[in-house]
Amino acid sequence: xxxxxxxxxxxxxxxxxxxxxxxxxxxxxxxxxxxxxxxxxxxxxxxxxxxxxxxxxxxxxxxxxxxxxxxxxxxxxxxxxxxxxxxxxxxxxxxxxxxxxxxxxxxxxxxxxxxxxxxxxxxxxxxxxxxxxxxxxxxxxxxxxxxxxxxxxxxxxxxxxxxxxxxxxxxxxxxxxxxxxxxxxxxxxxxxxxxxxxxxxxxxxxxxxxxxxxxxxxxxxxxxxxxxxxxxxxxxx
Amino acid sequence: xxxxxxxxxxxxxxxxxxxxxxxxxxxxxxxxxxxxxxxxxxxxxxxxxxxxxxxxxxxxxxxxxxxxxxxxxxxxxxxxxxxxxxxxxxxxxxxxxxxxxxxxxxxxxxxxxxxxxxxxxxxxxxxxxxxxxxxxxxxxxxxxxxxxxxxxxxxxxxxxxxxxxxxxxxxxxxxxxxxxxxxxxxxxxxxxxxxxxxxxxxxxxxxxxxxxxxxxxxxxxxxxxxxxxxxxxxxxxxxxxxxxxxxxxxxxxxxxxxxxxxxxxxxxxxxxxxxxxxxxxxxxxxxxxxxxxxxxxxxxxx
Numbered sequence: 368x369x370x371x372x373x374x375x376x377x378x379x380x381x382x383x384x385x386x387x388x389x390x391x392x393x394x395x396x397x398x399x400x401x402x403x404x405x406x407x408x409x410x411x412x413x414x415x416x417x418x419x420x421x422x423x424x425x426x427x428x429x430x431x432x433x434x435x436x437x438x439x440x441x442x443x444x445x446x447x448x449x450x451x452x453x454x455x456x457x458x459x460x461x462x463x464x465x466x467x468x469x470x471x472x473x474x475x476x477x478x479x480x481x482x483x484x485x486x487x488x489x490x491x492x493x494x495x496x497x498x499x500x501x502x503x504x505x506x507x508x509x510x511x512x513x514x515x516x517x518x519x520x521x522x523x524x525x526x527x528x529x530x531x532x533x534x535x536x537x538x539x540x541x542x543x544x545x546x547x548x549x550x551x552x553x554x555x556x557x558x559x560x561x562x563x564x565x566x567x568x569x570x571x572x573x574x575x576x577x578x579x580x581x582x583x584x585x586x587x588x589x590x591x592x593x594x595x596x597x598x599x600x601x602x603x604x
Numbered sequence: 605x606x607x608x609x610x611x612x613x614x615x616x617x618x619x620x621x622x623x624x625x626x627x628x629x630x631x632x633x634x635x636x637x638x639x640x641x642x643x644x645x646x647x648x649x650x651x652x653x654x655x656x657x658x659x660x661x662x663x664x665x666x667x668x669x670x671x672x673x674x675x676x677x678x679x680x681x682x683x684x685x686x687x688x689x690x691x692x693x694x695x696x697x698x699x700x701x702x703x704x705x706x707x708x709x710x711x712x713x714x715x716x717x718x719x720x721x722x723x724x725x726x727x728x729x730x731x732x733x734x735x736x737x738x739x740x741x742x743x744x745x746x747x748x749x750x751x752x753x754x755x756x757x758x759x760x761x762x763x764x765x766x767x768x769x770x771x772x773x774x775x776x777x778x779x780x781x782x783x784x785x786x787x788x789x790x791x792x793x794x795x796x797x798x799x800x801x802x803x804x805x806x807x808x809x810x811x812x813x814x815x816x817x818x819x820x821x822x823x824x825x826x827x828x829x830x831x832x833x834x835x836x837x838x839x840x841x842x843x844x845x846x847x848x849x850x851x852x853x854x855x856x857x858x859x860x861x862x863x864x865x866x867x868x869x870x871x872x873x874x875x876x877x878x879x880x881x882x883x884x885x886x887x888x889x890x891x892x893x894x895x896x897x898x899x900x901x902x903x904x905x906x
Contacts, residue, residue, distance in 0.1 A: 419803055420803075421799060421802060421803060436803070438800075438803045440796065440799075440800070442796065444796050444797060444799075444800050446797060446800075446815065446818070446819075447895050447896070447897060448818045448819075448821075448893075448895040449895075457800070457804060457814075458804035458805070461813075461814060485894075485895050486895075486897075487895070487897035505804070
């Protein structure tokens with residue numbers, strides 16, 4: 368791995384009396400997609416929010432040299448009173464829909480024709496593509512994705528997977544993807560981290576070999592699923 | 605059940621099927637006629653639809669005129685619409701009706717602008733700054749409990765009987781609905797949208813201006829419309845007590861001189877102006893809030 372873009376060294380993160388995360392350490396390099404898996408409630412989203420700076424109440428340190436992050440949430444979270452272009456330009460300032468960077472990104476996510484649509488006119492996939500464009504508009508070097516594809520149908524999801532992979536490659540960003548889908552993790556990520564349901568270090572950290580037809584992938588998938596199953600069991604018991 | 609159905613299907617003679625199909629395919633003339641009448645009825649209904657709301661008032665007007673003409677009610681108690689029309693014409697020709705309406709409208713407008721903008725400002729402050737909420741909100745809630753007309757004697761003592769007490773009264777009356785709407789509207793904005801702003805590095809002012817206020821606007825508009833109608837109410841209160849101009853003055857003048865027709869005309873003018881200003885505000889609301897993704901309740905329940 369080349370020099371880390373993001374280095375996370377989290378000792379402890381609490382929600383009130385409950386410890387959510389403990390001893391979580393990992394890094395993300397430029398051009399690398401890292402997937403973060405785990406049972407629901409294990410603190411995946413909490414970790415992502417801490418990295419994004421939305422939550423600063425933790426013990427430990429998170430180093431991100433440039434500090435420029437783009438965040439794609441689970442829901443598109445477009446401002447319903449702005450059209451698509453102004454939504455994409457939102458981080459740049461008020462009514463920045465005409466900014467050349469916005470036009471470029473709209474083209475990249477295939478929404479040029481929808482630039483003047485209102486969010487209520489968009490399908491789920493289009494709205495999420497607009498949200499991805501918005502996350503990229505201020506030229507982040509780190510993209511944080513919080514289960515952004517979970518509400519989409521299989522075809523749209525596949526298309527957005529390709530889109531995100533291409534964008535990460537093109538802009539040489541690092542990306543951290545929170546997901547609950549092992550296949551999604553294997554499709555997109557070069558590294559898969561599985562969080563335990565009890566606070567502690569990663570239960571599993573796997574390198575994903577390149578090439579979708581690599582025979583070791585199937586074994587990897589089994590490994591991820593069994594790791595997830597164990598965390599689920601602990602969760603239930 | 606299924607079996608009996610399929611049984612009748614197979615036993616149905618072919619000629620019967622042909623008969624069922626025949627009127628549709630063989631008689632285009634009746635179909636065209638039916639379509640034309642449908643379209644005609646639809647057209648008439650479309651033209652009449654704005655008049656639906658007028659039917660009841662029109663019927664009442666006719667009944668009103670009849671009741672007075674028949675001598676069932678004295679014209680002194682209840683001037684018939686024809687007399688009202690004549691007096692309106694008279695007042696309109698001398699220009700005094702427009703003068704009264706104009707003065708009243710200006711008072712409502714000025715009071716409303718002062719009250720609503722103060723409410724927007726203070727409501728935002730109280731919603732966003734916790735110390736301000738602790739400091740100010742209990743006081744405003746207390747003041748809100750005072751029936752606004754109770755301010756009248758105090759305002760008269762403080763400001764005399766010229767324009768100031770009237771504007772202050774209207775401003776007080778319009779302040780509270782807008783204050784409440786702003787306060788609760790800002791408090792109910794989706795946390796998820798605010799997070800987008802924080803993630804994008806917006807400061808507090810930008811979050812307020814670019815996310816909270818637009819998101820709270822639907823609620824604020826409801827408050828503004830409630831405030832405007834209250835503004836007209838307090839205008840009448842203020843003008844009834846001490847004024848030499850305005851529709852409220854026309855009301856009290858009519859009462860003192862026994863001109864019931866003046867009273868009626870003032871009431872009608874207030875109704876018209878109230879409706880007109882509300883429609884203007886509503887049109888603005890529709891324009892500004894066109895982005896809302898709301899269900900058409902009348903459409904879905906029909």
